[in-house]
Amino acid sequence: MDDRVSIRQLFGAWxxxxxxxxxxxxxxxxxxxxxxxxxxxxxxxxxxxRFIAMxxxxxxxxxxxxTILIGKRLGGASGIFVSLMGLVLPSAVITVGMTAIxxxxxxxxxxxxxxxxxxxxVFGLSLVTNWRNVAPILARNRSQGSATLAASIxxxxxxxxxxxxxxxxxxILYVAGSLSSALFYRRAAKKSASEHIx
Amino acid sequence: xxxFLFFWTVFKAVLxxxxxxxPLPSLHADFIARGWATERQFTEALAIGQITxxxxxxxxxxxxxxxxxxxxxxxxxxxxLLPPLLILVVEFCYLKIAGRAxxxxxxxxxxxxxVGFNTFLLAKLFLGLGIDLQLAMxxxxxxxxxxxxxxxxxxxxxxxxxxxxxxx
Numbered sequence: 001m002d003d004r005v006s007i008r009q010l011f012g013a014w015x016x017x018x019x020x021x022x023x024x025x026x027x028x029x030x031x032x033x034x035x036x037x038x039x040x041x042x043x044x045x046x047x048x049x050r051f052i053a054m055x056x057x058x059x060x061x062x063x064x065x066x067t068i069l070i071g072k073r074l075g076g077a078s079g080i081f082v083s084l085m086g087l088v089l090p091s092a093v094i095t096v097g098m099t100a101i102x103x104x105x106x107x108x109x110x111x112x113x114x115x116x117x118x119x120x121x122v123f124g125l126s127l128v129t130n131w132r133n134v135a136p137i138l139a140r141n142r143s144q145g146s147a148t149l150a151a152s153i154x155x156x157x158x159x160x161x162x163x164x165x166x167x168x169x170x171x172i173l174y175v176a177g178s179l180s181s182a183l184f185y186r187r188a189a190k191k192s193a194s195e196h197i198x
Numbered sequence: 199x200x201x202f203l204f205f206w207t208v209f210k211a212v213l214x215x216x217x218x219x220x221p222l223p224s225l226h227a228d229f230i231a232r233g234w235a236t237e238r239q240f241t242e243a244l245a246i247g248q249i250t251x252x253x254x255x256x257x258x259x260x261x262x263x264x265x266x267x268x269x270x271x272x273x274x275x276x277x278x279l280l281p282p283l284l285i286l287v288v289e290f291c292y293l294k295i296a297g298r299a300x301x302x303x304x305x306x307x308x309x310x311x312x313v314g315f316n317t318f319l320l321a322k323l324f325l326g327l328g329i330d331l332q333l334a335m336x337x338x339x340x341x342x343x344x345x346x347x348x349x350x351x352x353x354x355x356x357x358x359x360x361x362x363x364x365x366x
Contacts, residue, residue, distance in 0.1 A: 017251075018251055018252055019251060020251065020350070020351070020352045021251040021252055021351070021352075022249060022250065022251050022351075022352055022355050022356075023248075023249060023251075023351065023355050024218075024247060024248045024249065024250065024252075024253070024254045025218050025252075025253045025254035025255075026316075026320070027251075027351050027355070028251070028252055028253055030344065030351055031351060034347065034351075038347065049305075049306075049309055050305055052309060052312070053305035053306070053308045053309050054285060054288050054289055054292055054305065055282075055285060056216065056217075056308050056312060057216075057288050057308070058216070058281075058282055058284050058285035058288050059212070059213050059214065059215065059216060059281040059282065059284055060212045060213065060215070060216065060220075060255075060278065060280075060281035060282040060284075061212065061217070061218055061220075061253045061254075061255035061278060061282060062216065062217055062218070062253075062282075063218075063252075063253035063255070064253065064255075064278070064279060064282035065282040065285035065288075067282075068282060068283060068285050068286065069285060069289060072286070072289075084279055087252060088252065088275055088279065090251065090252075091250065091251040091252025091253075091256060092252065092256060092259050092271065092272075092275050094250055094251050094252075095246065095247075095250040095251070095252065095256045095259050095260050095263075095271075096259065096260070096263045096268060096271050098246060098249070098250050098260075099242075099243070099246050099250075099260040099263050099264060100263070102242065102245075102246050103242065103264070106242065110362075110363050110364075110366065111363070112366075113362040113363060113365075113366025114359040114360070114362040114363040114366065115245070115249060115359070115362070116327050116333065116362055116366060117332075117333065117336055117358045117359055117361050117362025117363075117365075117366060118249055118355055118358050118359040118362065119248065119249075119323070119324070119327060120324065120327070120333045120334075120336035120337045120340065120358060121336055121337070121340040121354050121355050121357075121358035121359075122248065122249075122340075122355070123320055123321075123323075123324040123337045123340070124336070124337045124338065124339070124340025124341035124342075124343075124344060124354075125340055125341075125344050125351055125354065125355075126316065126317075126320050127317070127320075127341050128341055128344035128345055130313045130316055130317050133309055133312070133313055134309060134310065134313045137306045137309060137310065141306075152306070152310055155307055155310040155311065155314070156310045156311075156313055156314040157314060158314070159310070159311045159314030159315050159318075160314040160315065160317065160318035163314075163315055163318055163319075164318060170216075170217070170315065171216075173311050173315060174308055174311055176311075177307040177308060177310055177311035177314075178303075178304040178305070178307035178308045178311070179304070179307070180307060181303040181304060181306050181307025181310065182299075182300040182301070182303035182304040182307060183300075183303070184303060185299040185300060185302055185303025185306070186299050186300045186303065188299070189299035
């Protein structure tokens with residue numbers, strides 16, 4: 001638990017994200033980064049990067065898993081509860097409300113055009129979110145040498161290429177990416193250890 | 199509708215999947231087979247899930263509202279919140295092996311895969327909109343504004359949607 005954050009503050013932060021994150025998961029992630037890493041400094045970039053990686057292994061919706069990890073870090077069991085409630089209550093209520101409105105307006109061409117343009121903005125925000133997720137890893141790998149950095153970039157670009165060409169199950173991409181990266185880190189750690197001995 | 203069966207159907211779909219769109223195949227098979235939802239309701243719910251607040255997975259809430267109103271939507275939220283709690287088990291296991299280079303490598307590898315995969319999928323969806331100069335400019339401007347961290351995301355989205363409404 002983190003003494004810097006009260007349960008009330010935690011609930012307020014998640015409630016705000018739940019109300020403001022129009023644009024789906026990408027914008028939600030963007031606002032989580034903005035709130036917890038850059039604005040309040042309650043968690044670090046490295047912690048967040050580890051949280052989202054672990055969240056991919058857990059079943060269900062990844063952002064809920066990340067929410068649970070952040071809630072636990074900052075407020076223990078009650079932190080988990082208020083974080084989930086703060087995120088889900090407003091976003092689910094707004095989702096239901098917007099579904100009702102959308103059903104009645106979906107045939108209007110102007111509404112469809114507004115959705116297209118909003119998605120273009122979501123795309124831009126997603127690029128920034130992805131960059132923020134990967135930047136700490138690339139920075140750390142660059143300090144370990146150009147080979148490690150090149151391997152990380154190869155995993156990233158390779159994933160996109162393999163999916164574009166072969167469309168395998170996503171879990172196969174996760175396994176291949178994490179295994180190849182684990183092997184490369186192990187090799188780099190051994191090399192570093194042997195250089196220290198010399 | 200049998201509420202317990204409905205809850206179990208959503209819970210099972212979320213438990214045995216990962217990511218916001220992961221429950222789609224299972225839900226589609228079960229909801230269509232039982233006559234609870236139509237193909238059109240799935241399409242509408244998926245579109246709404248892209249723009250509403252919160253995780254993309256809330257498209258399930260949208261679908262359940264379309265199927266049987268607010269009680270169904272509320273039940274779907276509970277069914278979606280329970281499986282991710284297993285992250286606590288994942289974290290417990292991770293802490294046992296956190297200091298090893300391979301563990302850090304495996305987790306970094308997953309993030310790299312997500313970024314590569316997400317960027318590709320989003321680009322594909324974006325290009326599928328029938329891209330023109332105006333849309334490209336909106337995407338570039340949104341990226342630039344987000345990088346400055348001086349403009350709230352909701353304002354970027356609102357201005358983009360308003361431009362679409364009046365110019366599109």
